[in-house]
Amino acid sequence: MNVRIRVPRFNAETDATPKFQEYTVTVTPQTTVLDALNSIRSEQDGTLAFRRSCRSGMCGSCGMLINGRNRLACNTRVVDLNNHEVSVNPLPGFPVIRDLVVDWDPFFAKDAVMLPYLVTDQPVPAEGERLQSRYDYERIDNAARCIQCGCCSSACPVQWSNGDYYGPAALTRAYRFVEDSRDTAVRARLDIVGTETGVWRCHTIFNCTSDCPKGVLNTENIQALKRKIMLTRLGLGSIAVKVHAPELA
Amino acid sequence: MIQHDVLIVGSGIAGMRCALEIKRQQPTADVALVTKLYPTRAPSVIEREGIAAALGNVRFDETGALVPSRGDRTFDSPAQHAADTLKYAEGLADPAAVQLLCEQAPKAVYELEHMGTPFSRTAEGRIAQRAGWGHTQPRVAYAADRTGHAITHTLYGELIRFGIKVYPEWYVLSLAHSANRAQGVVALDIRSGETVAFQAKATVLATGSYGRIFGRTNDTQSSTGDGLALAYRAGLPLQDVELVQFHPLGLYSTGFVISERILLDGAHLLNGKRERVLKRYAKELELAPLAVISAAIEHAIAAGDGAGEHKDHVWLDVRHLPANHLREHYPHLLEYAADYLGINPLEQLVPVLPTAAATLGGIPTNLDGAVLDAQQQPVAGLYAVGACASNGVNGANLLPGNALLSAVVFGRRTGAAIAAQLKAAPAHGDFPADALQQALAEVEALLHQQGDMRAGAVRERLLATMSAACGPLRQSELLTQHLGSLHELRAEFNRIALDDKGHVYNAELVEALELSRMLDWGEAIIAGALAREESRGVHSRSEYAAPSTAQHTLTTRQTDGTPQVSHVAAPDMPAVQA
Structure with missing residues (x-):
């Protein structure tokens, strides 16, 4: 089967607007969008720029807007798009460097603000691991699946209008540590996400949850952070607010 | 600097x-x-x-x-x-x-x-x-x-x-x-x-x-x-x-590994006639060493017992295993099968064949x-x-x-x-004066190289050559032949021309640089496989059924670009303790 793949061609150094180009690619039932892009670059047009690495939905390199939804090119099969025409665009809301290659610097800079590492005032045990109950592990299991592919932040209309908004990926990262029973910097992180560019910008549109290729409950996590901030302000901060992933409930 | x-x-x-x-x-x-x-x-x-x-x-x-x-x-x-x-x-x-x-x-x-x-x-x-x-x-x-x-x-x-x-x-x-x-x-x-x-x-x-x-x-x-x-x-x-470790359970079309634990849990491997693949090759069936299973699958496919339209794979059958167990312990199997093949392993057979899993x-x-x-x-x-x-x-x-x-x-x-x-440590040493110029020259030469070949085509042939020469089963004849193919591919690399002459995010250039390097050390893999005249662990040579003296291969690049292999004795194993 032949499909037409439509891609914007753009170089930030020389172009003001993208020009669209169409390629015809022969696909099998197994061909993924990434396979199709790879075949364009190696067989038709070496100038097409896009990122890829693991092919298996774990590295987060190939997040793109494919037929109107943010997804990973590597685990999206062309046949599943149910269409002879496939449009592939760079992640919306990200500055474009070239073709499908976006600038990740602002995205990773926001992640770094969240203190994306364990902070604790408890001493390291002399022998063995810190204990954590299965219940407590499951509180972070869903958020820890994030692969930083940017599909969520890029799907967020607030992010489109306000580039300073931390966005769902960074806020989920904060949530992952806030909910970690081993971490004691809850207040510090709530102070970070409770600012003007943090959780209160979220309008609960749920695009970030619906476009996450790993099933991370981004909007729910942001809501949980909001509740935690309010409970802390009311002096009820020790109440655990947990997002129940459907498969865990 | x-x-x-x-x-x-x-x-x-x-x-x-x-x-x-x-x-x-x-x-x-x-x-x-x-x-x-x-x-x-x-x-x-x-x-x-x-x-x-x-x-x-x-x-x-x-x-x-x-x-x-x-x-x-x-x-x-x-x-x-x-x-x-x-x-x-x-x-x-x-x-x-x-x-x-x-x-x-x-x-x-x-x-x-x-x-x-x-x-x-x-x-x-x-x-x-x-x-x-x-x-x-x-x-x-x-x-x-x-x-x-x-x-x-x-x-x-x-x-x-x-x-x-x-x-x-x-x-x-x-x-x-x-x-x-x-x-x-x-x-x-x-x-x-x-x-x-x-x-x-x-x-x-x-x-x-x-x-x-x-x-x-x-x-x-x-x-x-x-x-x-x-x-x-x-x-x-x-x-x-x-x-190179080959894994018997590589997903058809992508080569992703499905955990071998599933064989311990009782999964079966079936050939095109829906018979157990290993019945003819190993008495332990699916509990045989992974290298034996990989080799058996290759043999079965070579003997025409493969499954599917092209008889080019075998089936992994997990339909008899409890669904909850599979969902809990093998989410990657269900995910891969759904995402890349559109099938449900709880009800359907999963096509697999050996894949390079670890180097x-x-x-x-x-x-x-x-x-x-x-x-x-x-x-x-x-x-x-x-x-x-x-x-x-x-x-x-x-x-x-x-x-x-x-x-x-x-x-x-x-x-x-x-x-x-x-x-x-003292201060920084002397950075070689010509290092930057040499690297720059390589990039510029590649960008402006004229030719009639595509880098992608040479890469495809390299991957096919390496798989043919250095798969789970290796033969002297094929290894020698493909050592020659690699020489030809190196010559072809000098005929490639890049479409992309730009400097900003030139992914084609990076892929060509990777390719030129793979063409170099890829030869070391084949030369090493040829010099290792034994079957040991993941390395299986058809002419040599048993392990020989335990030694490492050391491959160096000679001035003319060809590999030279020498051997170093492996450290002795300690006496087995009773």
Whole structure:
């Protein structure tokens, strides 16, 4: 089967607007969008720029807007798009460097603000691991699946209008540590996400949850952070607010 | 020129763990990582199975079921872990290296936990462990089925905590060395197209595995052995690079590995006639060694017993296993089958065939990670860690969970050795004057090369050649023939012309640079396979059924570009204790 793949061609150094180009690619039932892009670059047009690495939905390199939804090119099969025409665009809301290659610097800079590492005032045990109950592990299991592919932040209309908004990926990262029973910097992180560019910008549109290729409950996590901030302000901060992933409930 | 005390090439688990240890021991050290990806995108994230360590959190009871052991080490110990590893390595591992690996394992895993790695938990709240193929006790610690991802993201957080500088999306072109000392690297900024010299007192290669040179592989598109190329082109030897582990359960169309644990759980392999594939090849059926299963599948397909329209694969049958068990323990199988084949393994057969799963050779190092030259002497200022290094722990086969473990243990140990060196280290040396010019010349020449071939076509042929020559079953005739094909491909590379002559994010250029390097060290794999006249572990030669003397192959690039293989005796195995 032949499909037409439509891609914007753009170089930030020389172009003001993208020009669209169409390629015809022969696909099998197994061909993924990434396979199709790879075949364009190696067989038709070496100038097409896009990122890829693991092919298996774990590295987060190939997040793109494919037929109107943010997804990973590597685990999206062309046949599943149910269409002879496939449009592939760079992640919306990200500055474009070239073709499908976006600038990740602002995205990773926001992640770094969240203190994306364990902070604790408890001493390291002399022998063995810190204990954590299965219940407590499951509180972070869903958020820890994030692969930083940017599909969520890029799907967020607030992010489109306000580039300073931390966005769902960074806020989920904060949530992952806030909910970690081993971490004691809850207040510090709530102070970070409770600012003007943090959780209160979220309008609960749920695009970030619906476009996450790993099933991370981004909007729910942001809501949980909001509740935690309010409970802390009311002096009820020790109440655990947990997002129940459907498969865990 | 950019200057740092230590420059680490690669940002996977080994590279990040090494950087972190240097910073922990020597907080004033100026450490930087340079990577062609971003740290959270490193190929380490695809490592699903886990990290092996004798923590003793669970054990097998008399019936073989997992029961809590609560950290009691009477049932498992680092010595037992080492014994399993040595047995599996079939005489080619260095017992001292393996002993070090297994003794350091519990501490290394606990440290990862203390950093916040979200490990799965036992009912007692300890790090969860499960059975692993070839392990006598359940000692593979895991974080769901994304252990590599969990550790990578944790270590990335540590980079941020320590403020360690990362240069993302830089492709390292060459090693700079002068006065018998590594002086840093020259690298291409993929984003701007600029070529820049990086000077360092210590240079660490942490570029991961090299499985991308095979057509069907579990490895990522980035696992192109760039570190091997850096060493090989600098005249340093590569060790045992012909040793590549093939996994029988590679998903048709992508080559992704489905965990071999599913065979222990009772999955069947069926041929085109829906008969058990292994009935004719192994009395243990699906519990035979993985190399035997891989070979049996290849034989069955060659004999015309393959399944499907092209009779080019076999079936993995899990339909008789409990659905809940599969959902809980093999989410990757269900996900892969749905995403890449559109099938449901609970009701349908899954097409599989052997795939390159792990590369066992690499740049020879000592146990402090110092790279060894052809005379087995350390090269001053040059280190290698993780899957690109060959320090004696792998031998001729690799136990599940030991790859992540050696990345962490030797990343840490090498970091400590570098930190100690830095305390005594003088100022930066003399960066070779022509290094930058030479690297720049390579890039410009490639950009402006005229020709009638596409880089993509040459790459496809290289991958096909490597798969044909160095698959699970190897023959002298084919190896010799394909050594010749590789010569032809090198000549064809000189006829390629790039479409993209630009400098900003020229991905075609980077892929062509990777290809030119794979064409170099790919030859070392075939030459090594040809020189290894035996069948041992993952290496199976049709003419030689049994293992010969235990020795490593060391392959160096001669001045005319051809590989030369020499042999080094493997360290003796300790006497088996009664």
